[in-house]
Amino acid sequence: MNTINILNKRNSHFYFFTSLFDVKKGAILSFFIFFFNITSAQTLQEYIREAKENNPELKAAQNVLDVSLEKVHEVGGLPNTTIGTGYFVSEPETRTGAQKARFNVQQNIPWFGTIKARKETASTESEVNKNELEIAKRKITLLVEQTYYRLYELKxxxxxxxxxxxxxxxxxxxALKEVENNRASTVDVLKxxxxxxxLQNEEEILKGKILTAETAMNQLLHRDGFDxxxxxxNLFIPEEEPTMILDDITYHPELITYDHLGDLLDKKESVNAKESLxxxxxxxDYVIVEERPNISFSDNGKDIVxxxxxxxxxxxxxxxxxxxxxxxxxxxxVYQKREASQNNLENMMEEAINNRITARINYDTQQKNIMQAKxxxxxxxxxxxxxxxxxxxVLDVQQMLLDFENKKIEAIxxxxxxxxxLNYLR
Incomplete structure (x- = not known):
């Protein structure tokens, strides 16, 4: 009877939540699940924010956007003003006197509407870079989330x-006590x-996988060392599927980028047409004229403009x-790439929805299996x-429980x- 008490004590963690649910009708368990999910979500959001602040790829993409925004001011300017001067080594004589030096200034002006077209082109290019920055942010968020949940699975x-x-x-x-009482074989102990x-072997393998996942997460956060x-x-799949409204995939930043690229080419074509005019x-021109000596008349030495x-x-x-x-x-x-990208995004969405449904089915199945194994x-x-x-x-049941628990964790x-x-696709 003492042995059974030890077993019950060892197995108490298996039955804690079930008994709690029966006594409190699920209220306390629901609170734990809610509190835990809120806490883990806060931690995940902190990691996402840290990755966005520190990731070098995002910083580079932000710099590209800043440069393109500044370029709008650059293309709005006129070409360089040409200023020149010359000195007559051999002074040409005119009726009003000898020409000594010449100064000139000239400003070229593009055809009407050319500067406006260039500014619109630069502005559209900045919109392309803006969308590429948004895509980069979404990809970093996706990588952080997936690495985070991979780390959860391993731990x-x-x-x-x-x-x-x-x-x-x-x-x-x-088993050892039963061997002493001649009620069991040494083979049972060996098994x-x-x-x-x-199990210890699996533990050691898991340690290496956890280290790899932690390294990947620290790299995404751009941390030094292993913080x-x-x-x-522990995580729980909610009993009711949360409402997730997916916008039309047509408005995803990846596709909008291609729309802006098409618009950018139209703007470049407009600039090209203007520049062909x-x-x-x-x-x-200003020419300095020297007065003619010993002659008096009204325009003597008058400079030329x-x-x-x-x-x-x-x-x-x-x-x-x-x-x-x-x-x-x-x-x-651009059109063909947009079509390919849209097909890819639609396939991603369909696959993610189906995989999430499959995960929920597997989770529910493993919950039943675990209950029956217990x-x-x-x-x-x-x-x-x-x-x-x-x-x-006993060994068979424990192996089943281990398999069911692992499959449950994998489904979560x-x-x-x-x-x-799906969040990336929204």
Whole structure:
């Protein structure tokens, strides 16, 4: 009877939540689940925020956006003003005197609407970079969430193995006592030890996988060294599927980026058309004239002021035609890439929805399996009060429980990973 008490004490953690639910009608359990999910969600959001603040890829994407925004001011300016001067080595004589030096200034002005078209092009390019930054943020968020839930899965499995090891220690003690009483064989003890060795082996393998996942998370957070990470030790799939409204996939940032790229090519084509038109030049020449000696007349030594206007005509427009052809080809490329991206996103959404449904089904199935395996365990232990304990059945039940618990944890991790994918697609 003492042995049964030890077993019941060792197994008390298996039945805690079930009995609590029966006594309090689920109120306390619901509180724990709610509180835990809120706490873990807060921790996850902190990691996401930290990754967005520190990730070098996001910083680079932000710099690209800032540069493109600044470029709007650059393209809105006029070409350089040309200022020149010259000195007459051999002074040409005119009626009003000898020309000594010449000064000139000229400003070229693009054809009407060219500067506006350039600014619109630069502005559209900044919209492309803005969407690419948003995509990068979403991808970082997805990576952090999936790594977070992967780490949960590994640590939860590790916790189950620790509990199973403790339980095996109890069964080994029982088996040894039964051997002393000639009610069990040494083979039973060896079988328990072999099972324990296998569990310890799995524990060591899990430690390496946990270290790899923690390294990946620290890299996403761009931390130095291995800072401690807080992850949940248990998660629950909600009983009712939470409402998740997915917008039309057409408005996903990846697709909007392609829309902006198409618009950008239209704007570039407009600039190209404007640049194929003449540009206007406005200038002024100023010539210093020396007075003629010993002669008196009204314009003697009068400097020359000569306003100028010019046209720069692109007589050979082959480069503009070539650019126009390139833009047409690039538009077709953007269209095809957009179609491929939309198909990919739709497939991702369909797969994530189906995987999440599958995870919920697996979770519910494993919950039932665990409950029934525990009932089988109770039957085996209760029979031990009057008859010899069947160690073979004990091992079978414990192996089933371990498999069911692992599959349950895997289903939970899958559910939340697929939820992260759906959040990325929203």
């Amino acid at each position: 939860a499995r590790q916790k189950i193995l620790v509990e199973q090891n403790k339980l095996l220690d109890t069964y080994i003690e029982i 328990f030890n072999i099972t324990k060795n296998n 401690p990470l807080v992850v949940p030790d 003449p540009s206007i030049g406005i200038g002024l 000569m306003p100028k206007i010019s046209l720069s005509v692109p007589l050979f427009s082959k480069k503009h035609k070539s650019r126009s052809k390139q833009y047409e080809l690039q538009k077709e490329e 009932q089988a365990e109770e039957i085996i232990l209760s029979a031990y009060q009057t008859t010899q304990l069947n160690f073979e059945d 991790a899958m559910y939340f990973m697929q939820t992260a994918v």
